Amino acid sequence: MTDRTLGTCYYPEHWPEKIWSEDAHRMAEAGLTWVRIGEFAWSRLEPEPGKLEFDWLDRAIGVLADHGLKIILGTPTATPPRWMLDKHPDMLAFDAEGRPRGFGSRRHYCFSHQGYLTECRRITRLLGERYGRDDRIAAWQTDNEYGCHDTTISYSDAARRAFQDWCAQRYQSPQALNRAWGNVFWSMDYDSFDQIGLPNLTVTEVNPAHALAFRRFSSDQVVLFNRAQTEILRDLTDAPLIHNYMGVVLDFDHFHVGADLDVASWDSYPLGFLMDRTPASDAEKAMFLRQGHPDLQAFHHDLYRAVGRGRLWVMEQQPGPVNWAPHNPAPLPGMARLWAWEAFAHGAETVCYFRWRQAPMAQEQYHAGLLRPDSAPAPALAEARQVADEIAAMPDAETAAADVALIFDYASVWAWEVQPQGQDFSYFGLVFAVYKALRGLGLDIDILPPDADPSGYKLVLAPGLATVPEGLTDQITGTALFGPRSGAKTPEMSIPDGLPPGLPGLDARVAYVETLPQGADRPLARGGTFRTWVEEIEGDTEVLETRSDGAPALLRAGNLHYLAGWPDDAAMTRILRDLCHAAGLSTETLPEGLRSRRTPTHRFWFNYGPAPVEVAGQTLPPAGVTWETL
Amino acid sequence: MTDRTLGTCYYPEHWPEKIWSEDAHRMAEAGLTWVRIGEFAWSRLEPEPGKLEFDWLDRAIGVLADHGLKIILGTPTATPPRWMLDKHPDMLAFDAEGRPRGFGSRRHYCFSHQGYLTECRRITRLLGERYGRDDRIAAWQTDNEYGCHDTTISYSDAARRAFQDWCAQRYQSPQALNRAWGNVFWSMDYDSFDQIGLPNLTVTEVNPAHALAFRRFSSDQVVLFNRAQTEILRDLTDAPLIHNYMGVVLDFDHFHVGADLDVASWDSYPLGFLMDRTPASDAEKAMFLRQGHPDLQAFHHDLYRAVGRGRLWVMEQQPGPVNWAPHNPAPLPGMARLWAWEAFAHGAETVCYFRWRQAPMAQEQYHAGLLRPDSAPAPALAEARQVADEIAAMPDAETAAADVALIFDYASVWAWEVQPQGQDFSYFGLVFAVYKALRGLGLDIDILPPDADPSGYKLVLAPGLATVPEGLTDQITGTALFGPRSGAKTPEMSIPDGLPPGLPGLDARVAYVETLPQGADRPLARGGTFRTWVEEIEGDTEVLETRSDGAPALLRAGNLHYLAGWPDDAAMTRILRDLCHAAGLSTETLPEGLRSRRTPTHRFWFNYGPAPVEVAGQTLPPAGVTWETL
Amino acid sequence: MTDRTLGTCYYPEHWPEKIWSEDAHRMAEAGLTWVRIGEFAWSRLEPEPGKLEFDWLDRAIGVLADHGLKIILGTPTATPPRWMLDKHPDMLAFDAEGRPRGFGSRRHYCFSHQGYLTECRRITRLLGERYGRDDRIAAWQTDNEYGCHDTTISYSDAARRAFQDWCAQRYQSPQALNRAWGNVFWSMDYDSFDQIGLPNLTVTEVNPAHALAFRRFSSDQVVLFNRAQTEILRDLTDAPLIHNYMGVVLDFDHFHVGADLDVASWDSYPLGFLMDRTPASDAEKAMFLRQGHPDLQAFHHDLYRAVGRGRLWVMEQQPGPVNWAPHNPAPLPGMARLWAWEAFAHGAETVCYFRWRQAPMAQEQYHAGLLRPDSAPAPALAEARQVADEIAAMPDAETAAADVALIFDYASVWAWEVQPQGQDFSYFGLVFAVYKALRGLGLDIDILPPDADPSGYKLVLAPGLATVPEGLTDQITGTALFGPRSGAKTPEMSIPDGLPPGLPGLDARVAYVETLPQGADRPLARGGTFRTWVEEIEGDTEVLETRSDGAPALLRAGNLHYLAGWPDDAAMTRILRDLCHAAGLSTETLPEGLRSRRTPTHRFWFNYGPAPVEVAGQTLPPAGVTWETL
Ligand SMILES: [Zn+2]
Ligand SMILES: [Zn+2]
Ligand SMILES: [Zn+2]
Structure with a gap:
C-alpha cells in the first residue's frame, strides 16, 4: 500500500546555488517527501542549440536527494527557449483570430508542428538517458499543464495540414466526409482533403460536424505529443510517468492522454478556480471566496482518480493567494490543510504545494509559496507541517469504492461547446450541477469515462452524454439516469435516426428542445423548475414527474430513467434523492459548505x-x- | 385578384430521391401551394467547374409539379462551392478587422468582386435558359438573404478599388470630394482617388462623410449584384422575380434592390428576432418570449409591402424553435397560425414555412420544420393546415389603404450608425418606437420611402429622417410630424446652413443637441420624458408642448409639427394620440399585446x-x- | 506678474477668408487675448511634398494680429497629410492586435519611425524659420495631445527595433537584461537584443519587467519626439513652447516631456471625461452629469502646474456638449464660467475655449464652440465674456503654496497597469481617491513628481508609489503617508529584498497582499473598510488603527505613516482628517459638490x-x- 506523502515544486535555477542546501534541509524538516524540478528549465539545460548544461541539474539533484527528498523530474517542453523560434519560426500556435501566439511567456508551441515535436523527443531522450536509471529520480512529469491558457487548439498552417491528414485517415474519401458531415447542406462539399480549412473566421457558424472533428483532432494531437515523450521514457526508466493536468481544462481528452501514463496528477488552485472557471452563482462565489467551491476540488479528485486508473496525485496545491485570477484573496487559515486532506480522502497518494518559495521576479511574483520571497515561512508552511504529522499517523493512501458513478465525457464538452443551442448551456455546468447535488446528499461518487464498465454501481448517471455508447445501458446493473440531452447526437454530430435519446427499452423521443433565458424557467409540478434546457418528450414510457404544464419531466422504464430538462438546484436535489432511494442508497442533507x-x-x-x-x-x-x- | 396561398422551403438535394414523392404528396395534403427549392444547391448543380448536373433538379421539379405544387427556383449564389475559391482566391469579403471571411458556412463572397459576379451571371443564365420558360417554375428568387450575417459591408481590396471608382463617379475630382467631405478638417485631403481607403482601422473615428459614402457605396453594390441577375432573368422568363430579405437587416437600401424585382418577400423569425435584434425592454422580451414582439412582424409587412410596390410575401416563416438566437424557445401553440394570418392581414399573398423537414445534419439541426427529422408532423403542420382551410374560405389577398404614413429611410439608418452622438441613439429604434405607439392606438400604417409621394395621407411621420428631400413638405396634404433629428444633415453628412431642421414654413432651429444616459431623462411638462436625445430649439414657431424646464418640446406651423426629443413610450403615445386627433383620426387604446x-x-x-x-x-x-x- | 487671459482655438483654413476679419473682431469683442491656430493644417501648408503654401497662414496671422490677438502657432505634426504615407508607408503605429492604425482621422504615426521624425523636424524648422522671430506669434504648441486615442504605444516594426536599441542602452548585455527581468523564470532568456519582441500577442501574460520596460521606452519615445521639435524651435524663437496634454492620458511621463517646455497646458473636457475616464461611482456620474466631476479638473490643474514648473494653461476648455463621449449632455448654464475660474484659482494664466465656431463638417460636428455653425453665439460666449470682465477686475495670475503634497508618478501608472493583481486596482484611481478626500476636507494640494523635493510641506502623501526613490523619506520634513502598495517594486519590477515597503525607520513588511472583489470589503475597527487591496503586515511598528480582524491597518514610526489597504471613501476621509490634525492642518467638511x-x-x-x-x-x-x- 502506498503511503500518503507531501511534496513541493522547486526551481533550483531560480536561486543561488548556495541556498539549495538550506532549502532542501527545510523541505525535509517540513515533512515533505517529494520535490518536483526542471519543467521550465530548458533555456538553462540547453542555452544554445546543442550546447547542453546538465551539471547544475546534477548538483541540484544531489543536494535534494542528500536530504532524503524524492525527485520528480519534468521534461521542459512547455517552455521552448528563444533560439527554438529561430530554428522553427513556424512552430507557434495561432489563435482563432488568425494571429501567432508569440514568445514571451510559456506554452508557445503548436502541438501539430513536427519540427518542434522532434526537438521535444530529443530533449526528452537526453534527459531520459542521463537520469532514467538514476533512482533519485522517483517520477517523471511530461511537459506542464497541457492545454492551459487555451493552448490545445491551434489554427496554424501546421494544424491545418495535420487536420487534413486526420480527416483523410478518418473518412478515407472526401465524399465520405461530405456525407458524414452533411456538407450538401450549404454547398460545403469538398473535392479533396487539401481543401478543408480550419473552422475559424467563417462568415457565420461552421458546420458543427466540421467543428467537432477539429476538436477531436486537436485532442488527439495532445495525446500524440505526450506519447512521443512517454514512448522514449518507457525505454529508459521504470519510474512512474505523470502529467499535471490543469483544473477545468477540458479541451483534450484526459482519459486518452492518461492511458499512456501511470499516475494522473492535477494542479489545484481552489480560489483562482472559484473566480475564473467554476459554474457557481454570485452568492456561492461570495460565500466561498477564501475557501474555494466545496465541490470543485472533489470533482477533480474523482475525475483524475479515474484518469489515473486509481492513482491520483495533486502535483500543485495552492498554498496562499495566487496571481492570475480576477481577484486574489488569501485562503482562510486552515484551507491549505483542508485541501490536502480532502485530496487524501479522495485517494490521493501525494500532494505537492506549489511552490517552495514565492518568486520575487517575473510573472508569478504575487503567487504565494510555502516560503515568502524573504525565505520566512508563509502561513501554509505550518499547515503543511501539520498535515505531514497527521499523515504520519494515518499513512495509508486508500480509496473506497463508491456506490454512485457519474459519467464524464470530453467529447460531450466539445459537442455542446460547438452547438450549445442556448448560450447558457454548458456540459461541464450540467455535470457539475449533478455532482454538487449528489455531494450535498452525503454520497461518494466515482467518475467514469463513457467507455468504462458501470456494472456494480447502484446508481449511474450520464447527463448530457452526447452519444451513448452502444451497449452502455446493458452494462448498467443498478439504477440509471440519462438526460437531459443524452444520446442527442450521432458520433458525427447529427440528430440520430429515430430521434434522441434512443435508449434501449425506453419508448421516448425528444420531439423538440427549447433553451430558455434566465427568468423564464419552466416550473415542475412537484416543485422547482427546469432552467436553460427543456425537452418535449413523446412516447409510452412511464412518467414519474411532470412539468406544471403537464409535459413529461422524468421518465422511467425499469431501472432506466430519463430527465427531460435541466433542474434548478432544489429540483435536482429532490430528483436525485428520490432516485437514490429507488436505488437503495440512503442520503443525508448536508449543511451548505x-x-x-x-x-x-x-x-x-x-x-x-x-x-x-x-x-x-x-x-x-x-x-x-x-x-x-x- | 391574387389568392392567399401557403408554401414551404424544400431541399431535395438533402434527402433520398425515393422520399421526394411522399414529401410532395404530404405538402399538397397540408394545403400548400408553393415550394421553394435550389437556393443552396450550387455544389450539386455544378460539382466541378463547368460540369453541370441539372438532371436531379429536373426530376425534383417533376415530382413536385406532379403534385400540383408551384415552384420558386432560387439562384444558388449565396453558397459558392469550394472550387470557386480556387478560381477566385480573392473573392472573399473582409471584415472590419481586416480578416477574410472564409469558406465553411455561407455568404462567403464580396459584392464587389468582379470575378465572382461573372460566375453568378453564368449560373443564373444557365438556370434561366433551362427553366425560364418552364411554367412549372412560377417564381424566381435571387440569391438568399442579402446582407445576412453582416455581409453587406466588405473591407476587401476589391471593395476598396470599387469604392474609389464610386467616389470618382460621384465627385468627379479629388478636390470636389475633399470639399464635400470637409477633409481640410484634420489634413485628410486626397490628391487622387486611389489614395482613398476604406473607413476601418483608423486611429480614431473617421470622417462621417467618408463613412456614409462607404455605406452608400456598399448598398449600391448589392443593388448592382442583384441587378446582374435580374437583367439576365428578365430576358429568359416572365415569372415574377423575388428576393427574400432578412428581418432587421438594414445595411443596404431595400427600396433600391426592390425596384428591380416584382415582389418583396421577407424571412420572418419572430422569436429569434425578439432575442437578438428587436429594440425592446427586458420586460417586453420576457412577456413576448414565445410570441415575438407584437409590432416587429407588422412593421416588416408594412415595410416590404412598400418595397414590393404592393406585392408582399413571407418567403420564410418560423414554424417552431430556431437554432441561431441566444436562446431558442418554442412558439406558443397557435403562433404559427397567428403569424401567417397577420401577414395576410397586412396584404401578403403568400406565406412559406421554413423549412419542410428539420435537417438532422449541419448548421440548422435545431431549426424546426413542418416535419420533424423523423418525418413525423411537427406542431406547426396542423396550424398550417388550419390556415390553409381558413384562407380557402377567405381567399382574396387584399390591402387596405392606411391613413397614416411613416417614412423609413435606409440612408438615415447609416447616417446615425456612423454618427449616433450618444451610444443609445438608433434610427430603427426611433422609428420603431413611433410605429409601436401608433399600433397601440389601433391604427393601420403604410411605410414609405423618403422619395414617395405622401399626399393623401391624413398623418405623415418622418422621425430621424437625416435629410429631408426637397419638396417633401409641400407634398404632404395632411398633418405632418418631423423630428427629433429630422433634417439634421445635408446629403454629404454636414450640418445644413441655417441649422436643422430647415423645414419650409417652420421658424425653428436646433441650437444644440444633447444625448442622455439611462436615468437622466428630461421631464416634459405634460408628463413623460425625453430620453436619449434632446434638442434645444430657438425660433418663433408656436410651441404646443414644453419640457418641464420650459424649453420647447413640440412645435407647430400649420399642419407641420416638429418634435424636439425622443419621448418615452408614455409620452410618445400621448403626443401621437393628440396629433391623430388634430389630423381627424380616431384612436383606441389597445391592451398590451x-x-x-x-x-x-x-x-x-x-x-x-x-x-x-x-x-x-x-x-x-x-x-x-x-x-x-x- | 502674468495677467489672467482667455483665448480660443481657431482654424482659418476651415472658413472662407472673407469671414476671418469678422471672426477676429468678435474674438476681441468677447474679451479674448489668445488664438491658437495651425495645428491640423499640414495638408494646406504643404499640399504636395515640398510644395509649401504659407501665404494663407501669413494672411490669417495678419488679420488676427490686426485685431490685437496674440497667436499660439501649432506644429501640424499630429496630422500628417495623405502623401506622407506614400513616402513612408511604414510610418503607422500598430495596435496591440498587430494591425496598422491607418490614415483617415489623426495621430496616424508611430513615435519610433525615424523617417516621419525627420519630416516633423523639417516642417518644424520651416515654421520656426518663418515665424520664430515674428512677435505676433506669442507662443508655440508642439503637435497636439500626445497619446490621445491610445497613441503612445505602438507595436510596429519601427517600435520593435527602437525598443531593442533602448534595451541595449539600458542593459548593455542580454545577460544583464535576463538577470534584471528574471528571464530564467520560464526559459525566457535572450541571447541577443534583436531577439527581444514587443510584449503583445503572447500566449499568456508577459514578464511584467518586460512590459514595464516597454512602457518606459514608449514614454521615452514621446519625450524624444517632442524634443526634436523643441530643439529646433529653441534656436528660432524666444516665445514660450507649450504642449497641450489631454486629460487622463497617462501613457507617457508628462514631467519628462514638460522638462523641455516652458508651460504645461491641458485640454479640459469635464463632461466627456466624467463619462469615459473618471474613476467615479454611478451615483457620482448621475449627480455630476452636466458639471463634470468636482475633483477631476482641479487634479489636472495641480498636476500640470507641477509639470509646467508653475506655469499652467488650459489650452482647450469645453464650452458646451462634445461629440466623443458615450453620451454628450450640455453643461449646466454657468459651468463654462466656473471651469475657467477654477483654472485661474489653481494658478492658470490662460484659458482657451475650444473651439471658436462649431464645425458643420467632418468628425467634430457635434462639438460645441463659442459660436454655433451659423455663427450665432453659443451659450458659452456670454459666459466667456463675463469671465473676461471678471479677470479684468482681478488680473493677477497667482498661485498659493499648498501645505499638502501628493506625489504622482507615471511609472507607477504603468507598473500597476502591467500587474494590477486584482482587476479593479488602478493607480490613478487610488491617487484620485486620496485627492478627492483631501479636497473634501477643504485643503489645497500640490502635486509633485516622485523626484521633487517635498521638504516644507506639512503633509506628504505617496499612495501606490511603486518604487520609493532613495532618500525621499529623508527629505520629508512634515508628516508622511505611504501605502497601500508603496515601495512594492524595485525599478526592474521585482519584489524588493526584505519585502515592501522598505521605508527607512519603519519596521514593517508586507507578508502578503490580497485583492478583493466588490462586496468583499474587509472592515476596519474604527469604521469603514478596506476595499480592492489589502496587505498583511508584520513588524514592530506602532499600530494606529487595525482592521476588525485585528490586523494592522495604519502604522506609524515618527512622522512616517503606512496605510495597509485601500480605504473606502468614508474611511479615507477619516484617516486623512486624523493625519491632517497630526500634521497641524485644520480641516473642514465640505458639502458634496x-x-x-x-x-x-x-x-x-x-x-x-x-x-x-x-x-x-x-x-x-x-x-x-x-x-x-x-
Ligand atoms: Zn540539510
Ligand atoms: Zn402523391
Ligand atoms: Zn475688426
Whole structure:
C-alpha cells in the first residue's frame, strides 16, 4: 500500500546555488517527501542549440536527494527557449483570430508542428538517458499543464495540414466526409482533403460536424505529443510517468492522454478556480471566496482518480493567494490543510504545494509559496507541517469504492461547446450541477469515462452524454439516469435516426428542445423548475414527474430513467434523492459548505462554509477538517 | 385578384430521391401551394467547374409539379462551392478587422468582386435558359438573404478599388470630394482617388462623410449584384422575380434592390428576432418570449409591402424553435397560425414555412420544420393546415389603404450608425418606437420611402429622417410630424446652413443637441420624458408642448409639427394620440399585446399577450387570432 | 506678474477668408487675448511634398494680429497629410492586435519611425524659420495631445527595433537584461537584443519587467519626439513652447516631456471625461452629469502646474456638449464660467475655449464652440465674456503654496497597469481617491513628481508609489503617508529584498497582499473598510488603527505613516482628517459638490453640486462660483 506523502515544486535555477542546501534541509524538516524540478528549465539545460548544461541539474539533484527528498523530474517542453523560434519560426500556435501566439511567456508551441515535436523527443531522450536509471529520480512529469491558457487548439498552417491528414485517415474519401458531415447542406462539399480549412473566421457558424472533428483532432494531437515523450521514457526508466493536468481544462481528452501514463496528477488552485472557471452563482462565489467551491476540488479528485486508473496525485496545491485570477484573496487559515486532506480522502497518494518559495521576479511574483520571497515561512508552511504529522499517523493512501458513478465525457464538452443551442448551456455546468447535488446528499461518487464498465454501481448517471455508447445501458446493473440531452447526437454530430435519446427499452423521443433565458424557467409540478434546457418528450414510457404544464419531466422504464430538462438546484436535489432511494442508497442533507468523503477506514468531513457546523460529535470551524473511524 | 396561398422551403438535394414523392404528396395534403427549392444547391448543380448536373433538379421539379405544387427556383449564389475559391482566391469579403471571411458556412463572397459576379451571371443564365420558360417554375428568387450575417459591408481590396471608382463617379475630382467631405478638417485631403481607403482601422473615428459614402457605396453594390441577375432573368422568363430579405437587416437600401424585382418577400423569425435584434425592454422580451414582439412582424409587412410596390410575401416563416438566437424557445401553440394570418392581414399573398423537414445534419439541426427529422408532423403542420382551410374560405389577398404614413429611410439608418452622438441613439429604434405607439392606438400604417409621394395621407411621420428631400413638405396634404433629428444633415453628412431642421414654413432651429444616459431623462411638462436625445430649439414657431424646464418640446406651423426629443413610450403615445386627433383620426387604446390590422373587408385581431383579452365580442386567448367583417 | 487671459482655438483654413476679419473682431469683442491656430493644417501648408503654401497662414496671422490677438502657432505634426504615407508607408503605429492604425482621422504615426521624425523636424524648422522671430506669434504648441486615442504605444516594426536599441542602452548585455527581468523564470532568456519582441500577442501574460520596460521606452519615445521639435524651435524663437496634454492620458511621463517646455497646458473636457475616464461611482456620474466631476479638473490643474514648473494653461476648455463621449449632455448654464475660474484659482494664466465656431463638417460636428455653425453665439460666449470682465477686475495670475503634497508618478501608472493583481486596482484611481478626500476636507494640494523635493510641506502623501526613490523619506520634513502598495517594486519590477515597503525607520513588511472583489470589503475597527487591496503586515511598528480582524491597518514610526489597504471613501476621509490634525492642518467638511481653492489673496468657491449651498455668507447656486478675500 502506498503511503500518503507531501511534496513541493522547486526551481533550483531560480536561486543561488548556495541556498539549495538550506532549502532542501527545510523541505525535509517540513515533512515533505517529494520535490518536483526542471519543467521550465530548458533555456538553462540547453542555452544554445546543442550546447547542453546538465551539471547544475546534477548538483541540484544531489543536494535534494542528500536530504532524503524524492525527485520528480519534468521534461521542459512547455517552455521552448528563444533560439527554438529561430530554428522553427513556424512552430507557434495561432489563435482563432488568425494571429501567432508569440514568445514571451510559456506554452508557445503548436502541438501539430513536427519540427518542434522532434526537438521535444530529443530533449526528452537526453534527459531520459542521463537520469532514467538514476533512482533519485522517483517520477517523471511530461511537459506542464497541457492545454492551459487555451493552448490545445491551434489554427496554424501546421494544424491545418495535420487536420487534413486526420480527416483523410478518418473518412478515407472526401465524399465520405461530405456525407458524414452533411456538407450538401450549404454547398460545403469538398473535392479533396487539401481543401478543408480550419473552422475559424467563417462568415457565420461552421458546420458543427466540421467543428467537432477539429476538436477531436486537436485532442488527439495532445495525446500524440505526450506519447512521443512517454514512448522514449518507457525505454529508459521504470519510474512512474505523470502529467499535471490543469483544473477545468477540458479541451483534450484526459482519459486518452492518461492511458499512456501511470499516475494522473492535477494542479489545484481552489480560489483562482472559484473566480475564473467554476459554474457557481454570485452568492456561492461570495460565500466561498477564501475557501474555494466545496465541490470543485472533489470533482477533480474523482475525475483524475479515474484518469489515473486509481492513482491520483495533486502535483500543485495552492498554498496562499495566487496571481492570475480576477481577484486574489488569501485562503482562510486552515484551507491549505483542508485541501490536502480532502485530496487524501479522495485517494490521493501525494500532494505537492506549489511552490517552495514565492518568486520575487517575473510573472508569478504575487503567487504565494510555502516560503515568502524573504525565505520566512508563509502561513501554509505550518499547515503543511501539520498535515505531514497527521499523515504520519494515518499513512495509508486508500480509496473506497463508491456506490454512485457519474459519467464524464470530453467529447460531450466539445459537442455542446460547438452547438450549445442556448448560450447558457454548458456540459461541464450540467455535470457539475449533478455532482454538487449528489455531494450535498452525503454520497461518494466515482467518475467514469463513457467507455468504462458501470456494472456494480447502484446508481449511474450520464447527463448530457452526447452519444451513448452502444451497449452502455446493458452494462448498467443498478439504477440509471440519462438526460437531459443524452444520446442527442450521432458520433458525427447529427440528430440520430429515430430521434434522441434512443435508449434501449425506453419508448421516448425528444420531439423538440427549447433553451430558455434566465427568468423564464419552466416550473415542475412537484416543485422547482427546469432552467436553460427543456425537452418535449413523446412516447409510452412511464412518467414519474411532470412539468406544471403537464409535459413529461422524468421518465422511467425499469431501472432506466430519463430527465427531460435541466433542474434548478432544489429540483435536482429532490430528483436525485428520490432516485437514490429507488436505488437503495440512503442520503443525508448536508449543511451548505459541509462535505464528506469516505475511505475504507474513515469518513472525512470538510467545512467549506463560513460558519461552524456540528458534525461527528463536534463543532467543526470554518476551514475545519475532521474524520471518524468507520 | 391574387389568392392567399401557403408554401414551404424544400431541399431535395438533402434527402433520398425515393422520399421526394411522399414529401410532395404530404405538402399538397397540408394545403400548400408553393415550394421553394435550389437556393443552396450550387455544389450539386455544378460539382466541378463547368460540369453541370441539372438532371436531379429536373426530376425534383417533376415530382413536385406532379403534385400540383408551384415552384420558386432560387439562384444558388449565396453558397459558392469550394472550387470557386480556387478560381477566385480573392473573392472573399473582409471584415472590419481586416480578416477574410472564409469558406465553411455561407455568404462567403464580396459584392464587389468582379470575378465572382461573372460566375453568378453564368449560373443564373444557365438556370434561366433551362427553366425560364418552364411554367412549372412560377417564381424566381435571387440569391438568399442579402446582407445576412453582416455581409453587406466588405473591407476587401476589391471593395476598396470599387469604392474609389464610386467616389470618382460621384465627385468627379479629388478636390470636389475633399470639399464635400470637409477633409481640410484634420489634413485628410486626397490628391487622387486611389489614395482613398476604406473607413476601418483608423486611429480614431473617421470622417462621417467618408463613412456614409462607404455605406452608400456598399448598398449600391448589392443593388448592382442583384441587378446582374435580374437583367439576365428578365430576358429568359416572365415569372415574377423575388428576393427574400432578412428581418432587421438594414445595411443596404431595400427600396433600391426592390425596384428591380416584382415582389418583396421577407424571412420572418419572430422569436429569434425578439432575442437578438428587436429594440425592446427586458420586460417586453420576457412577456413576448414565445410570441415575438407584437409590432416587429407588422412593421416588416408594412415595410416590404412598400418595397414590393404592393406585392408582399413571407418567403420564410418560423414554424417552431430556431437554432441561431441566444436562446431558442418554442412558439406558443397557435403562433404559427397567428403569424401567417397577420401577414395576410397586412396584404401578403403568400406565406412559406421554413423549412419542410428539420435537417438532422449541419448548421440548422435545431431549426424546426413542418416535419420533424423523423418525418413525423411537427406542431406547426396542423396550424398550417388550419390556415390553409381558413384562407380557402377567405381567399382574396387584399390591402387596405392606411391613413397614416411613416417614412423609413435606409440612408438615415447609416447616417446615425456612423454618427449616433450618444451610444443609445438608433434610427430603427426611433422609428420603431413611433410605429409601436401608433399600433397601440389601433391604427393601420403604410411605410414609405423618403422619395414617395405622401399626399393623401391624413398623418405623415418622418422621425430621424437625416435629410429631408426637397419638396417633401409641400407634398404632404395632411398633418405632418418631423423630428427629433429630422433634417439634421445635408446629403454629404454636414450640418445644413441655417441649422436643422430647415423645414419650409417652420421658424425653428436646433441650437444644440444633447444625448442622455439611462436615468437622466428630461421631464416634459405634460408628463413623460425625453430620453436619449434632446434638442434645444430657438425660433418663433408656436410651441404646443414644453419640457418641464420650459424649453420647447413640440412645435407647430400649420399642419407641420416638429418634435424636439425622443419621448418615452408614455409620452410618445400621448403626443401621437393628440396629433391623430388634430389630423381627424380616431384612436383606441389597445391592451398590451393586442394588435389589429384592417383589410378592405375585415378587421383582424391578434393577441400577442400572455393573457386572454376581450375583443370583437369574444375572449381571445393568447396566440389567438380573429376577425370581424367591416 | 502674468495677467489672467482667455483665448480660443481657431482654424482659418476651415472658413472662407472673407469671414476671418469678422471672426477676429468678435474674438476681441468677447474679451479674448489668445488664438491658437495651425495645428491640423499640414495638408494646406504643404499640399504636395515640398510644395509649401504659407501665404494663407501669413494672411490669417495678419488679420488676427490686426485685431490685437496674440497667436499660439501649432506644429501640424499630429496630422500628417495623405502623401506622407506614400513616402513612408511604414510610418503607422500598430495596435496591440498587430494591425496598422491607418490614415483617415489623426495621430496616424508611430513615435519610433525615424523617417516621419525627420519630416516633423523639417516642417518644424520651416515654421520656426518663418515665424520664430515674428512677435505676433506669442507662443508655440508642439503637435497636439500626445497619446490621445491610445497613441503612445505602438507595436510596429519601427517600435520593435527602437525598443531593442533602448534595451541595449539600458542593459548593455542580454545577460544583464535576463538577470534584471528574471528571464530564467520560464526559459525566457535572450541571447541577443534583436531577439527581444514587443510584449503583445503572447500566449499568456508577459514578464511584467518586460512590459514595464516597454512602457518606459514608449514614454521615452514621446519625450524624444517632442524634443526634436523643441530643439529646433529653441534656436528660432524666444516665445514660450507649450504642449497641450489631454486629460487622463497617462501613457507617457508628462514631467519628462514638460522638462523641455516652458508651460504645461491641458485640454479640459469635464463632461466627456466624467463619462469615459473618471474613476467615479454611478451615483457620482448621475449627480455630476452636466458639471463634470468636482475633483477631476482641479487634479489636472495641480498636476500640470507641477509639470509646467508653475506655469499652467488650459489650452482647450469645453464650452458646451462634445461629440466623443458615450453620451454628450450640455453643461449646466454657468459651468463654462466656473471651469475657467477654477483654472485661474489653481494658478492658470490662460484659458482657451475650444473651439471658436462649431464645425458643420467632418468628425467634430457635434462639438460645441463659442459660436454655433451659423455663427450665432453659443451659450458659452456670454459666459466667456463675463469671465473676461471678471479677470479684468482681478488680473493677477497667482498661485498659493499648498501645505499638502501628493506625489504622482507615471511609472507607477504603468507598473500597476502591467500587474494590477486584482482587476479593479488602478493607480490613478487610488491617487484620485486620496485627492478627492483631501479636497473634501477643504485643503489645497500640490502635486509633485516622485523626484521633487517635498521638504516644507506639512503633509506628504505617496499612495501606490511603486518604487520609493532613495532618500525621499529623508527629505520629508512634515508628516508622511505611504501605502497601500508603496515601495512594492524595485525599478526592474521585482519584489524588493526584505519585502515592501522598505521605508527607512519603519519596521514593517508586507507578508502578503490580497485583492478583493466588490462586496468583499474587509472592515476596519474604527469604521469603514478596506476595499480592492489589502496587505498583511508584520513588524514592530506602532499600530494606529487595525482592521476588525485585528490586523494592522495604519502604522506609524515618527512622522512616517503606512496605510495597509485601500480605504473606502468614508474611511479615507477619516484617516486623512486624523493625519491632517497630526500634521497641524485644520480641516473642514465640505458639502458634496462644493470645492474650494485659495490664491495668495482669495479663497474661491465652486458649486459642482445639483443644489444651492450656503458658503461665504451667500447662497451659491448650482454651477456657481464665488470668492472671498483672504
Ligand atoms: Zn540539510
Ligand atoms: Zn402523391
Ligand atoms: Zn475688426
